[in-house]
Amino acid sequence: MSSEGVASGSPQGTSLPDPGDFFKYLLSRADDSMVLAQRMGEWISNGPELEEDIALGNIALDHLGVARALYTYAGAVEGAGRGEDDLAMLRSEREFMNLLLVEQPNGDFANTMVRLLFFDAYQKEMWTDLLTSADDTLAGIAGRAAKEAGYHLRHSSSWVLRLGDGTDESHRRAQDAVDRLWKYTGEMFEDNDERYRVSWEGVVGQVLDEAGLGIPDDPYQRTGGRSGFHSEHLGFLLAEMQWLQRSHPGLEW
Amino acid sequence: MAAAEPSGVGVVSRVAIDIDRVRSVVRALVDPEIPVLTIEDLGILRDVGVEGDKVIATITPTYSGCPALRQIEDDIVAGVTREGYDVEVRVQHNPPWTTDWINAEAMEKLAAFGIAPPTAPEEVLCPRCGGTDPKMVSLFGSTACKAFMVCSSCGEPFAYFKRF
Numbered sequence: 001m002s003s004e005g006v007a008s009g010s011p012q013g014t015s016l017p018d019p020g021d022f023f024k025y026l027l028s029r030a031d032d033s034m035v036l037a038q039r040m041g042e043w044i045s046n047g048p049e050l051e052e053d054i055a056l057g058n059i060a061l062d063h064l065g066v067a068r069a070l071y072t073y074a075g076a077v078e079g080a081g082r083g084e085d086d087l088a089m090l091r092s093e094r095e096f097m098n099l100l101l102v103e104q105p106n107g108d109f110a111n112t113m114v115r116l117l118f119f120d121a122y123q124k125e126m127w128t129d130l131l132t133s134a135d136d137t138l139a140g141i142a143g144r145a146a147k148e149a150g151y152h153l154r155h156s157s158s159w160v161l162r163l164g165d166g167t168d169e170s171h172r173r174a175q176d177a178v179d180r181l182w183k184y185t186g187e188m189f190e191d192n193d194e195r196y197r198v199s200w201e202g203v204v205g206q207v208l209d210e211a212g213l214g215i216p217d218d219p220y221q222r223t224g225g226r227s228g229f230h231s232e233h234l235g236f237l238l239a240e241m242q243w244l245q246r247s248h249p250g251l252e253w
Numbered sequence: 254m255a256a257a258e259p260s261g262v263g264v265v266s267r268v269a270i271d272i273d274r275v276r277s278v279v280r281a282l283v284d285p286e287i288p289v290l291t292i293e294d295l296g297i298l299r300d301v302g303v304e305g306d307k308v309i310a311t312i313t314p315t316y317s318g319c320p321a322l323r324q325i326e327d328d329i330v331a332g333v334t335r336e337g338y339d340v341e342v343r344v345q346h347n348p349p350w351t352t353d354w355i356n357a358e359a360m361e362k363l364a365a366f367g368i369a370p371p372t373a374p375e376e377v378l379c380p381r382c383g384g385t386d387p388k389m390v391s392l393f394g395s396t397a398c399k400a401f402m403v404c405s406s407c408g409e410p411f412a413y414f415k416r417f
Contacts, residue, residue, distance in 0.1 A: 051390055051391040051401060052391070054391065054393060054394065054395070054401075055391050055392065055393035058318060058393035058394075058396075058397050059318070059393060060318075061317075061318030061319075061320065061397055062316065062317045062318035062397060063317075063318075064317075064318065065314070065316070065317030065318045065319065065322075065397075066317045068317075069314070069317065069344075069346065072344075136346075136347045137346050137347060139347055140345070140346030140347025140348065140349050141346050141349075142349075143346075143347065143348065143349025144314070144315075144316065144317055144346075144349045144350065145317060147417055148316065148317055148318075151392055151393075151415070154392065155392055155393070
């Protein structure tokens with residue numbers, strides 16, 4: 001195990017992880033997808049054109065679907081009888097372990113697309129890696145999610161190219177977005193996910209380069225999401241998302 | 254009535270599950286979004302079996318964002334319950350679903366329905382006029398599994414079932 005450089009508790013690689021660590025791992029990745037789906041849902045009916053509105057809604061549904069599969073599986077791994085709704089709707093802000101990147105407000109369309117580019121490239125690396133996980137269920141979920149992440153990345157890359165290499169205004173907004181969001185990218189490569197950094201930098205660097213966008217000089221990086229320390233934005237997002245289940249426990253459509 | 258009852262009063266004697274009949278019922282269920290194809294045609298239905306006195310149907314989700322999955326689960330439960338049996342629907346993630354599981358006949362049915370089947374993107378033909386040079390409008394169409402294209406020959410928009 002150690003000869004492969006894989007920490008115990010990691011689902012990556014050929015050995016099965018410790019159940020407690022594995023539960024947390026599944027939960028944190030489910031939280032990434034859940035929080036991003038909620039953010040993207042805010043775009044519905046506000047997209048810049050009809051096709052894009054539908055695309056953003058579709059991608060949000062992909063993330064929601066992955067979150068549901070991961071929450072359901074996390075609940076089974078935990079073995080305490082908690083289901084997908086309990087884990088998504090009845091945990092507090094400090095218990096969420098998503099990346100700070102996904103909870104940031106959408107901002108304008110350029111900010112939304114730059115965030116997606118950063119995150120899609122990360123998820124594509126992660127899901128591709130997890131195809132060979134020793135855990136069958138996670139490998140199966142990754143089988144779908146890796147293909148989806150490929151479609152998502154094509155979409156966000158093409159928009160960042162158009163915006164960065166578009167008008168003066170679209171370029172300015174795209175560059176502002178890169179400057180604003182770059183400090184949330186380092187957190188993606190903590191712990192065992194460090195292995196994704198080089199490929200990620202290659203993919204994202206090439207898109208930014210072609211788009212004529214630069215990476216900020218400031219090396220400052222924010223962190224804390226994976227340990228439950230969030231920016232001021234997550235609480236508001238969860239309040240809106242969880243309100244119905246908190247007010248009317250067990251309510252179903 | 255009493256004469257027909259088994260000796261153990263109060264014990265409901267279970268009729269053996271007619272699995273062939275249950276299978277044919279479940280296999281005939283159609284996809285809510287693409288009603289010309291059954292869930293078997295699409296490769297969503299993996300297995301129908303029996304454990305004890307319960308029917309077990311195993312399905313594999315397509316796209317993560319497919320909103321039809323819940324409807325499919327409900328349809329299976331309703332269909333088997335109508336036959337008088339208990340049923341459990343199990344979701345199996347591995348092996349992951351792929352459009353390679355859609356059989357040739359189903360591909361033809363899709364095209365006849367107006368949806369370009371999941372061929373390679375450069376081989377997509379307009380399902381209406383057979384035009385060979387359609388343009389991609391959006392990778393994400395009316396549902397997660399479909400892209401939105403427009404035919405360069407007849408000008409009609411159509412959905413392309415993305416290869417997955």
